[in-house]
Amino acid sequence: MTKAISVAGLHKSFGRTHALDGLDLAVEEGEVHGFLGPNGAGKSTTIRILLGLLRADRGAAVLLGGDPWRDAVTLHRRLAYVPGDVTLWRNLSGGEAIDLLGRLRGGLDEARRRQLLERFELDPTKKGRAYSKGNRQKVALVAAFASDVDLLILDEPTSGLDPLMEEVFRECVREERDRGRTVLLSSHILGEVEALCDRVSIIRGGRTVETGSLGELRHLTRTSVTAELAGRADGLGGLPGVHDLEVRGDHVRLQVDTDKLDAVLRRLGETGVRSLTSTPPTLEELFLRHYENGPDGPDGPADPAAPAVATGALAADAEARR
Amino acid sequence: MNALTGTGTLTRLALRRDRVMIPAWVVPIALLVASTASAFGGLYDTPEERAGVAASTAGNGSLRALYGPVFDTGIGGLTAWRMMAFGSALAGLMAILLVVRHTREEEEAGRLELVGAGAVGRRAPLAAALVTGFGASLLLGLLVTLALLGQGTRGAVAFGIAFAGAGCSFAAVAAVAAQLTESARAARGISGAVLGLAFLTRAVGDAGSGTLTWLSPLGWAENIRPFADERWWVAALFAVWAAGLVTVAHALVARRDIDASLLPPRPGPAAAGRRLRTAQGLAWRLQRGSLWGWTAGFAVGGAALGGLADGAADLVRDNERLADVMRDMGGASGLVDSYLASMTGVMGMIAAIYAVQAVLRLQGEENSGRAEPVLATGVGRVRWAAGHALLAFAGSVLLMAVSGFTMGLGYGATTGDTAGQIGRLTGAGLVQLPAVWFVAAVALLLYGAAPKAARASWGVASLTLATGLYGPALRLSPWVMDLSVFTHLPKVPSADVTVAPLAVLTVLALALAALGLAALRRRDITA
Structure with missing residues (x-):
């Protein structure tokens, strides 16, 4: 597979602040790639460099086979961008802004525009100043999804959308992938990342700390289980992959590596289960581990307070690249 | 909690935010008044000369329309x-x-909304804004009084009250306008229209019998008659007017929701028109309203200045020093032509301010984050910036042509040679363009190369205007005057057109603009 985006060792400073400190990013053609990191990690800076708005101090960036700085205009005809904080022209209506942005990219699909306006329930006749944050984002999303482009760069595009609209957004991203388009999705919403992304890169302090397919990353996560049992459960602590076990009478609370869930459930079943809550595996834990470390803290999964987590090939991969 | 809870805190917040803006307004106005008084002391130092001014004004309706009548010499x-x-x-x-x-x-x-969710009464934000507006007006009045104390205490106090009263009157107008529309721009537009109407009413009143003057707050200001047997009771008119409008504004704010307005917002088109398809189309769409406004202003200004030409020459004719000043500004051929040349120059300097704001629209677009999505499409930076720069350059051509045309119309109406004057004065207006372009190009260069310093181009444009307006009267030394690019233009129509300075300035302007665009290509776009 060819790469839609390939970035290696990117550095960018603003005065004394090092926004990017050797960032790597590889996005395959046709995939939806999640781009995650805490605030200030350098996501937007990376995206702005990819858009040719900022010039990198050092490092290589290739976008759709071109140089994002030198070939900006040609490349931009093949991509659509949705900023995280959409500001619109106060006296242009939403419909005008959609058409303008689409036309400046080289035209947009009228039928799809109409359909998207309906699906996002967006009134295109309101003036820019009258839209709420969510509706401004919808304007930028409709303009992006209605454009005929190879690559979509979405910078936290759903932070103002309600759950219904979030669902519409997810459908649209899936449709884009089905058409073979590449999507770079910067997001804080883990459910969204889990639902949409084929692969994920997590960055912190301007560096990539984790990258891999969702399956690989899910492997690193745990399911939490809360159960009320018919009797005392013995030997749970001895099972492989069980963490943070708490037993209070008949009540049990524990975390288990997702691939070891089966054995735990069998043991609980042997005791007899009165009630059971199992929180499905999320990436949250993994993200939190990366998010919570201070900017100068250790990279990767070296947090000593956390129980040993299988780091696998991924972390080794990241390690090697550093 | 009553409806005014929090007014004090909000007022302090407003004053904190305006700690530069309020002094930047009141100090220059007070200095302008002080320097006018001292300049008049030098220019008209005999009672005969001052009586001459009064006589010219009494005999010339257009002068009275512009400045009002002379109540004391x-x-x-x-x-x-x-x-x-x-x-x-x-x-x-x-x-x-x-x-x-x-x-x-x-x-x-x-x-x-953020503030209103705190322990803040429903009417407190409006009350705090009014306290700020009234306070700034009173401060202005106080400074003006201090500046004029040398001319007599009673008159100085009356002068201060007139300015403060006018300020408070229009603060109250703005308070009502802010309740009427959803957009701040429209609220400023409505209030500005009321202000313009007040000026016009006073002008028409003063040119005629003076009755209409009493319908305008600006007319009351003049009718307090500072230094001319002051009529203190006129100040009560300001108080009644302001109190009435403030009551209306408070009644409106108590009856409406936050973000709502009395005039419903108008929806826009659901799809963009044919012209909104390029960066140039967008720049036009964003700037056309402002350009039409400036064009209207230049048309009116040109006509008024042209119509005043004869009267102004009368004012100057009997005063050797004033005639010298006029010749410094506008060349030496004849007083009327000197006047026309100097006023054409002033219009050019004002056009330079238009050009700077048209160029700096780029910075507004960049800083607000609106440039980013546009530059992430197939539009290159140079094409994007050129879209706005073209409006600055071509827009100033329109402004100078229009004001030259109406100046010719206004002056021609008094001489009978309308067609000839229109041609002559339109040409004179166009001669200013290389200097206007030069100032615009400086703004573009600063924006491209040193965006943080781009606002300094406002300073360049205003200092140019200030040197042009007051330099000759203040007898500034030639090297200071030479700093203004307009000093280097031929003083048409009083002098002949010389091509060399125009060509040099045009080439310089184009070179600076090209440098600015080249610098813009190299730097980071920030939001």
């Missing part, structure tokens, strides 16, 4: 005559901008 009285109409209008403009900034603009930006 002392230095103080003449200063009041010259400064009252424009100074009180400036005070009104300041108050309008302040009040809208702290009411509808806050509301539109969503900041009022």
